[in-house]
Amino acid sequence: MNKFDILEPRTVSEAVEMLQRHGSAARPLAGGTDLMVAIKLKHLQPRYLINLKCVPDLDGISLHGGGLLIGALTRVADVATSDLVRRQYPMLASAAGELGSVQVRNVATVGGNLCNASPSADTVPALIALGAEARIVGPAGERFVQVESLFCGPGQTTLSQGEVLTHLRLPAPEPGSGGCYLKRGTRKSMDCAVVGVAAWLMSSQPGSVCGDVRIVLGAVAPTPLRAVQAEGSLQGQAMNETLWNQAGMLAASESRPIDDVRGTAAYRREMLRVLVPRAIEKAWSAALAGGWSGLPAGTLVKAK
Ligand SMILES: Cc1cc2nc3c(=O)[nH]c(=O)nc-3n(C[C@H](O)[C@H](O)[C@H](O)COP(=O)(O)OP(=O)(O)OC[C@H]3O[C@@H](n4cnc5c(N)ncnc54)[C@H](O)[C@@H]3O)c2cc1C
Structure with a gap:
């Protein structure tokens, strides 16, 4: 060392x-x-x-314009257990709870999970699916970017020299929306995702048709990947199982996985065909349960 x-x-x-x-x-x-x-x-x-731990104010979760502001130095354990996160964005609490072990979550930060830019990072697909925005401060001042555009390759972010990620902003939860994060690892805990799937969608008023939808895949491309064809196949459609399975096939075909020690590319594609429909179904149930009058409901799901 x-x-x-x-x-x-x-x-x-x-x-x-x-x-x-x-x-x-x-x-x-x-x-x-x-x-x-x-x-x-x-x-x-x-x-x-x-x-960065010496800098006050980079740590903590607070309400912000109907949504949430999460400091980059907030521990993953605090994201997983926060009442605010569990109530408003259960998918994010679930994803944070999937990261590593209790010991790792008690030290690891949500900002570190993003800035490390691993394609298998657990909190990232959920943050992208929820439409999170990153606040970055550097020599030229502050800027805001969608979390989705933070990554340019394995271990590489779009942060320039001297820039620091300070906060994440989550938009106010939409009534009638729901989300779900599912992770497939090689063992029960302490393992990075072989495949991660975050699905977020909105039900149209009064209910059976899918409105906005975001499906984000982890560990199946050099960066977290929006499955845009799968999303397009659901938008404006009356939801049913055939449609969800079709979205799983599309997501598998637009993924770009590799063979590595955790799994083969073929296995990862196969897992997408299983996990994407499952995540959509759970997100849809959550969206319907949330209804149009209050905060969206969600599911705290263990995929293992
Ligand atoms: C045993 C073990 C199991 C793990 N399991 C998982 C898992 O299941 N899922 C998973 O996603 N990850 C897992 N990890 C990886 C790791 O714990 C996470 O990525 C964690 O969130 C990193 O956060 P950190 O605060 O420790 O980051 P650090 O290690 O401190 O930093 C990571 C990188 O980001 C940069 N950085 C950190 N914060 C900022 C900032 N605010 N602004 C700019 N740059 C910054 C650092 O310079 C560094 O390059 C595991 C790690 C271990 C050791």
Whole structure:
């Protein structure tokens, strides 16, 4: 393990300034569950770690314009157990609860899960499906981007040198909407997804027709992937099982999985044919249960 210094910024601007000053020799540090492993394995050899945990206000979950504001330094365990998240976005609570083990969730942060940019990251498909937006602060000031456009390859984000992810903004839940995240791993816990599927959809008033829909696939492409053809096959249609199975076939055909130690590309496609219809069905039940008068209902689902 190479030697490094840990720097302790007290504000986001200080963190940005430190990152800029040290350039590629510096790395932001959050929970360290990805970063410290990479350093130990000598995949990364930073000279400086900029400890974002020293910056107040980057941690916590609060109401924001009918939706939620989640600090990037919020621990995954807090996302999984937060009453606000469980009530308004049960799919996200469920996805966070699928990440690693209790010990990992107690240290790992939601921002770190995004910035590590693993195609199998558990919180990312749910955040994209919910239409989350990222607040990024850097040398040029602040900018907001859809979480969907944060990724450009395995381990690569669109963040520039000196930029820090500070918050995630979730839009107010739509009445009549529901979501579901399903994960297939190789074992019961402590394993990254072989396939992850997040489905979010809205029922049209008064009910049987699908309105807006987002289906996001994890671990089956270099970045989390919107299954746009599958989405298109549902939009404006009266929902039924045949349609859901067809969406599963479309999602499998638009995925770009690889063979690796966790599973073959063929297995991943097969799992999409199973999990996509299942996630749509559960999201649809949640949407119908939410009705048009109150907050959307949802399902806390364990796929394993
Ligand atoms: C045993 C084990 C099991 C795991 N299981 C899973 C699993 O099932 N599912 C899953 O998705 N992941 C899993 N992981 C991976 C990891 O725990 C998560 O990706 C975690 O959310 C990373 O968060 P962190 O705070 O530890 O990030 P860190 O390790 O601190 O940082 C990760 C990367 O993001 C950068 N970064 C962090 N925060 C910011 C920020 N705010 N702004 C800019 N850059 C930032 C860092 O520089 C680094 O490059 C597992 C890890 C371990 C060790």
